[in-house]
Every structure is written in C-alpha cells, then in structure tokens.
Amino acid sequence: KETKRDQLIDILANSQNGFISGQELSRNLQISRTAVWKHINELKKDGYQFEAVPKRGYRLLSRPSAVNESTIKWDLQTEWLGQSLVFKDEVDSTQNIAHQLAREGAVNGTTIIANKQLHGRGRLNREWVSHHDDGIWMSMILRPEMAPCHASQMTLFTATSVVDTLAKFANIPVKIKWPNDLFINDKKFCGILTEMQAELDHIEYMVIGIGINVNQESMSFPEEIRQKSTSLAIETQEKWDRRVLIQQLLVDFETTYREFLTQGFSYVKDKWTNNAYKLGEKVLVNMPKKSFEATIEGITDDGALLVRTIDNNIEKIYSAEIHW
Ligand code: BT5
Secondary structure (H helix, E strand, C coil), rough: CCCCHHHHHHHHHCCCCCCCCCCHHHHHHHHCCCHHHHHHHHHHHHCCCEEEECCCCEEEEECCCCCHHHHHHHHHHHCCCCCCEEEEEEEEEHHHHHHHHHHHHCCCCCEEEEECCCCCCCCCCCCCCCCCCCEEEEEEEECCCCCHHHHHHHHHEEEEEHHHHHHCCCCCCCECCCCCCECCCCCEEEEEEEEEEECCCCCEEEEEEEECCCCCCHCCCCCHHHCCCCHHHHHHHCCCCHHHHHHHHHHHHHHHHHHHHHHHHEEEEEEEEHHHHCCEEEEEECCCCCEEEEEEEEECCCCCCCEEEEEEEEECCCCEEEEE
16 A cells, blocks of 8 residues: 555656645545645755745755666555565665565565665575676565476576566667576676565465666676676666666566466467577586586476587487576
C-alpha cells in the first residue's frame, strides 16, 4: 500500500513544473498542512529542491542525483515490481536481505537495492565485486506459480530483459553467455544469480539478483578480474545515471515477466538466441567429471545449453562452465 510520502511524490511528479498549493496537497492526501510541510522537509533532506511561494504553494525545482528510496520511487512506472522497495547504503549482500524478507512474508516484487555490498556473491559462493556505489546491486523477490524445474528459465529470461533495457540507452553489443553472464566486447559487466526456496513441486519464493557494473573505470576493478571485466561507462565513455537505469530495469523486467508467464518460454528463447554469445562458435565445456570442445547451438525449452560435439553429437548441458 502506498504511503502518504509515496503519494506526495506521485502528485508532485505529475504536476510537472507548476505550483501546487499546500491546501490542495493536504486535501488530496488527506493529511494536515503541517504534515504536508513535514513530508516536504523530509524530501528536502533527500536532496529535492522546492520553491515555496506564499499563496501559490510548492514547486519542484530539481530532483537529487542521489540514488535512494524516494528518488527510485519517484515516477516509477511499474505496477508491482519495486513498489515495495528497500534501499540501503551498505549491506552484506542484497541476496541475504531478500531471503530474510521473503521468509518473513515480503510481497511478490519486493526489491532490495544497495549502494555497496561488503560480501556480494555469485554462484557457488564466488565473490561478486561490488564494494562501491558505481554499479547496480539489486535483488528481487518473486513468488511465481511455477514448477521448480523451470527455475533456470528465469535466469535466461532475466538476461534477455537486461539486454532489452540497455538497448534503450545505448547502441552497445550486449551478449548473453550461458547461463548467467552478460558480456560486452568479450568482457563481463553483468551477472545474474537465481536462488530459490522450494519444495519438490512448488516454489515458495525466488530471489533474482542482478549485478551490473555501471560507472567503474578499468582501474577500479581488482587486478584478478581487471582484464575480463568491463562497465557501461568504460564501453560508452560516459557516466550513467544509476537511478534512471534502475527504474527502466524494473519496468522492463515486469513487462517481460508478464509475457513470459502468458506466452511461456518460447517468448524468451528467440530473444536469448538472437543475443547469444559465441553462438555457432567453438567453446570449451567444463564439467566436474569431463571437459570437451563443442560448438554452441542454442538453448532448449528447459533452459539447457545445446552443444554439438566434435563427433557431431548434440548434447544438452544443464550445468557447466563455458570457456574459450
Ligand atoms: C555471477 O556469478 O555472475 C552472479 C553475480 C550476481 C551479483 C548480484 S549483485 C546483487 C545480488 N547480491 C549479491 O550478493 N549477488 C547478486 P558467477 O557466474 O558465479 O560469477 C562470479 C565471477 O565473476 C567471479 O568469480 C569473478 O571472476 C567475476 N566477477 C566478480 N565480480 C565481478 C564484477 N564486478 N564484474 C565482472 N566480473 C566479476
């Protein structure tokens, strides 16, 4: 449910650059004029600038460039995703907070975003470097009516949704590396982490984590990953507004999710294949017990990777590391 503060933000955002009187705000929000004034002061602390003119009311002069709960919520064009939003400056990992909130009953679409993570993680407890406020580190809680065996489709689907979002901002060749990485020019800039709490036949909740390197310079990556990592700023040679990007990611995810739930995986499959990294090329498939060369052919409806081996057999890969 929207708070008064959220409603105030919505009204001011919709009143364009005109004045809106304290009386009108108080009537619309059904709170006293003193309460309106208090909320306005809170927003000022968040960096919003207002002009207040006696008899005319308040007018928004500028929004803060800061990324925080109210700036993300301001004019957020989603129906349910991110409408329940937790924003923190510094966390251990947004995944951990999401799991905790989900266990406590957080609603579908609850989103956790942080400026910095002390222990951001990837798959198999690998580290995800995210100590500074130069990327997007977010986790979304979803409660889909879906069999657990389809969960891996969610990772693939999330990747296509991020590709859609980035295409709206810049003309950069974003490629999806199976199963959960996004690459630009042969370097990784985004990783997706899908985790879930499930019974055999029922998903209780899912947490989808997205990490995107946005404004890093090459030197800001630790040496171990510098050669193979990139950021949007490095690739486009300009700094990005994280808030704008977050809002668009949420909008696109919500839209793609709706399509995915109604049309099924075929909706995702084509998009995925159109943007697949190394499609038709030779790669090395590393599995715990074997390792072999193969050519990437595509993906299956259940999210497995299809490869053609050297002796021309088609194999379905459910879990492996792909190298080249
Ligand atoms: C991933 O794992 O790529 C999933 C990353 C998910 C991060 C998000 S951020 C919000 C949410 N909260 C979390 O704590 N996590 C999620 P994986 O495929 O296992 O890749 C991990 C590997 O990527 C590491 O071993 C490094 O080699 C590399 N790596 C680590 N940090 C990186 C970075 N910032 N940019 C590019 N590569 C990185």
